[in-house]
Amino acid sequence: MFDLLVMMLERLGIIVMIAFLLTRLQFFRNMISQHSLSQSQQYKAMLFFGLFGIIGTYTGLIFNTGTSEIERWRIGIEPDEAIANFRVIGVVVAGLLGGYKIGFGAGIIAGIHRFMLGGYTALSCGIATIIAGIFSGYFHKKQRYHSLPKVFTITATAEIIQMLLILLLSRPFEKNIPLVEVIGLPMVIANGLGGALFMLIIQVVVKEEEKVGASQAQLTLRVADKTLAHLRKGLHEKTAQAACDILYHEMDAIAVSMTNDKEILAHVGLGDDHHKQGNQIQTQITRDTIQSGKLIVASDQQIHCSQENCPLKAVVVAPLKQRGKTIGTLKFYYRSKEDINRLVKEMVSGLAKLLSNQLEIARAEEALQLARESEINALQAQIKPHFLFNTLNTITSLVRIDPMKARQLLVSLSHFLRQNLTVTTEKEITIEQELKHVQAYLDIEQTRFHDRLHVAYHIDESCLQETVPPLILQPIVENAMKHGLKDKKEDAHIHIHISKEGQSIQIAVTDNGKGIQEEQIQLIGKKVVSSSTGTGMALYNINRRLTMKFGEQAQLVIASKINEGTSVQFSIPAREHQTEEES
Numbered sequence: 001m002f003d004l005l006v007m008m009l010e011r012l013g014i015i016v017m018i019a020f021l022l023t024r025l026q027f028f029r030n031m032i033s034q035h036s037l038s039q040s041q042q043y044k045a046m047l048f049f050g051l052f053g054i055i056g057t058y059t060g061l062i063f064n065t066g067t068s069e070i071e072r073w074r075i076g077i078e079p080d081e082a083i084a085n086f087r088v089i090g091v092v093v094a095g096l097l098g099g100y101k102i103g104f105g106a107g108i109i110a111g112i113h114r115f116m117l118g119g120y121t122a123l124s125c126g127i128a129t130i131i132a133g134i135f136s137g138y139f140h141k142k143q144r145y146h147s148l149p150k151v152f153t154i155t156a157t158a159e160i161i162q163m164l165l166i167l168l169l170s171r172p173f174e175k176n177i178p179l180v181e182v183i184g185l186p187m188v189i190a191n192g193l194g195g196a197l198f199m200l201i202i203q204v205v206v207k208e209e210e211k212v213g214a215s216q217a218q219l220t221l222r223v224a225d226k227t228l229a230h231l232r233k234g235l236h237e238k239t240a241q242a243a244c245d246i247l248y249h250e251m252d253a254i255a256v257s258m259t260n261d262k263e264i265l266a267h268v269g270l271g272d273d274h275h276k277q278g279n280q281i282q283t284q285i286t287r288d289t290i291q292s293g294k295l296i297v298a299s300d301q302q303i304h305c306s307q308e309n310c311p312l313k314a315v316v317v318a319p320l321k322q323r324g325k326t327i328g329t330l331k332f333y334y335r336s337k338e339d340i341n342r343l344v345k346e347m348v349s350g351l352a353k354l355l356s357n358q359l360e361i362a363r364a365e366e367a368l369q370l371a372r373e374s375e376i377n378a379l380q381a382q383i384k385p386h387f388l389f390n391t392l393n394t395i396t397s398l399v400r401i402d403p404m405k406a407r408q409l410l411v412s413l414s415h416f417l418r419q420n421l422t423v424t425t426e427k428e429i430t431i432e433q434e435l436k437h438v439q440a441y442l443d444i445e446q447t448r449f450h451d452r453l454h455v456a457y458h459i460d461e462s463c464l465q466e467t468v469p470p471l472i473l474q475p476i477v478e479n480a481m482k483h484g485l486k487d488k489k490e491d492a493h494i495h496i497h498i499s500k501e502g503q504s505i506q507i508a509v510t511d512n513g514k515g516i517q518e519e520q521i522q523l524i525g526k527k528v529v530s531s532s533t534g535t536g537m538a539l540y541n542i543n544r545r546l547t548m549k550f551g552e553q554a555q556l557v558i559a560s561k562i563n564e565g566t567s568v569q570f571s572i573p574a575r576e577h578q579t580e581e582e583s
Contacts, residue, residue, distance in 0.1 A: 004061065004070055005186035008084060011059050012194050015086050018055060019198045022048075023205045030342055032097060032202055033209050045094065045102050050109025052090030053129065056194075057114055060085030063183055065120075065175045077119040080175065084183040087114060088162065089194040091129055092136040092155045096146060096199070100137025107133030121179070124169040128162035135161070148196040155195030159188045210403055216347045217399040217406055223250050224354040225392060231358040235320070235328055237277055240265035243355070247332075255312060255333035261290050261326065269333065274307045282306045286329050289317040293326045295349050299337045316340055318352035322360055330355060350410075357417050364420075388417075394448045405447065412443040420471075431498060431505075432464040438474050438496065445481055453485070453492045460499045466575050468507075469545050475538040476509045476568050484513025484566050493565075500574065508569035515562040525556040539568070546570055 022028055031037065031045055060083045062071045070084075077083065087110050095103025111129035115122045136154055139146065146154070163184045167176045223246060230242040240258040244266040248256045255269030259281055267275040274282075281287060284304040289296050300313040314337040320328040330352045334340055391413055398406035419437040435457075446453050477494065485492040497508040516524070525543035539556060546554040550572050560566040 004063075004084060004182060005189060007061055007070065008086075008186050008190040009193075011061065012086065012190050012197075014059050015056060015089065015194055016197050016201070019052075019201055022052070023201055026341065029205060029209060032206060037098065037102075042098065042102055043105070045098050046105030046109065049090045049094030049098075049102065049106035050113075052093075053087045053106060053110025054113050056086035056089050057083060057110065057117070060087070063179065065179050068178075068182070077117050079118070079120055081119050082121045082166075082179055082183065083114075083117075083119070083125075084187055086191055086194050087125075087129055088132045088155060088158045088191050089198055091133045092151075092158050092195050093198050093202070095133045095136030095138075096140055096151065096154070097202070098137070099140040100134050103133030103135075103137035103140075104130065105133070107131070120172070120175065121166050121170045124165040125162060127169070128158075128165045131161055131165075132158035146199065148200055151199045152192040152196040156188045156192035159191045163188075212343055213346075214399045214403045214406075216343050217350075217403060218396060219250065220347055220350050220354065221392060221396050221399065223247060223351060224358070226250075227355065228358055231355055232362045234362045235260060235265065235359055237265050241268075241277065244268040247351075251332060253332040253334055255331075257331040257333070258320075258328060259286060259331070260328040265328070270311045271305075271307075271333070274305075274310070275312075283315075285315060285317055286331065289319055289329050290326050293319050293321065295319070295345065295352070297337070297340055297345065313337075314340055316345060316348045318348050319356075320352060320359060321356045322363055327359070353414065357414060361417070388413075390448065391444050394444075398447070409444060409447050412440045415440040416444065426470050428467040429470050430464065431466050431468055431507075434468055434470070434473050435459070435464070435496075435498075437471070438477050441474055441477065442494070449492070452488065452490055453481075453494070456493070456495045458495065458497045458499070463498050463500050463505050466505050466572075468572065469549060472542055472545065473507065473509070475542060479538055480509055480511040480513065480566065480568070484511040484515075487514060488512075497569075501571075503574050504571045505574055506569065506571050508567055510565060510567040512565040515564055516558070516560040516566055517562070518560075521558050521560055524558055546572070 027044070028048070031041060031048070034041070037045060062077065063069075063082050063084055064071070064078070064080060065082065066080045091103060091107045091110055094106035107130035111126040114129060115126035135158055139150075139154060163180050166180060170176050170179075226246045227243045230239045230246075233239050235258075244256045244258055245268055247253075248268040253269065255267065255271050255275075257267040257275060258265045263281060264275060264277055264279050266277055282305055285296055285298045285302060295316065295318045297316050298314070300310075303310070303312060303315055305312065312333040314334045316332045316334075318330045319326040320330055330348070332344075332348055334344075391409070395406050395409050395413070398409060416437065419433075419440065442453075442455050446455065473496075477496070480494055485494070491512070493512045495508075495510045497506070497510070499506050525539045543556045546556070554570055554572050557569050558566065559569075
């Protein structure tokens, strides 16, 4: 038994080496970096880990129950022979990472293969392999990555189950006990170690991916911050040239280019002798991106540059959009297609989206300049720079310590900015849409204020499809954050109440902040108030819009107690009642 254990530990080195090499594959890295897999990816994962289980079978040792001899692998198994193997490692890791479905699929593949090899333990070993995948999949529900001692225990337990099945199912029975006595403990120890080492390798790969992803996210945010001042002036030759200069010096690309939907606005780097500013778009791949609105990766054969000796051999082309329409492209050229991995594509895609948001900000600011007489438009399109910069600083800090939270915060910021920009053309939106905007804003604030801010929603779902003027609720919540809770060091609370009472919709925002002086309450919402903390313009504009649309009965009602908090509420008619009044 000891000799077999030593031999299996030697063979384990082969399995670990194979596992390490497999983790270098981009397919494997993509698979383990995702929290949910598509159906096709699940089938690929089953096949991958099933084949790894088969490799574990072939790296095993043959034990003859008649002669008690141990042999290295050879083609074919005699009826009185069994295999001391590492098959369960791949199947258990499949279940731990992907759940019982992927564990079951990998177990089916490796188990059927073992059954077809023959030997008097073929049936019991095949069944045990399938059970191992289902058994390990149970622990996937608890957590995705496990401690190494726990992985050792799960893998060793799967092997113990296999030994029990050999004792129960294999015939002739008299051969089972001597077999298990010899191979049982070595297989339990060797496979337990193998499972733990495989998981260790995977965890190292995941940490590498997270580190690189955080670095890329930080770079993306830094570049976006530097280009902000330029692209806020719109997309034209001067701003595109400035942005491309920044991108070329920050990114590891041989050339950077920006276009509108017809011509090259700027090109920096190799190929600038014929990819010149002001020229018509020369590459078919750029036209395809403008037409499809999707990111495209191409090699030199697919770029179709009109210049025969163009040095640009590979490119990532991402669309720049305004209001869902592609208005131009952002292009990064590389020396070969091998330089364009998943992280590069994600980084370029993220940059393009951030730059698109900046362009939308530019368009909104231009619209504001053309519509200064409209206080409503001014309120709806306002994006406070300090809020944007504070949020970007928070994201920059998070990418180093919690990349996933940084990514979620970017999504919330993107939604918040897009909502600010799109509502300028809307006269009404649903309460559900307004709440999503509020939630995006509060997601950002909760991340910035860590555990200090607690938000509670008390929403009657029958009110969600009622309509209100855009940005009627979010500025009230922002006002509570800015003036009511800014000095709260802990336990800051905001409650949002929306309910239906008779023919009206009641909406209220309450906080437990410092409160408002009684003399100020009489003025807030009725006129612009000069004070050390602000002018009250936001509440004044909201009150004006409410009373202009619904009448005096919809005006803001403010109640406050010093050091206890403030409530801002208003009432609007339900949609059916609105229709009756208008008719």
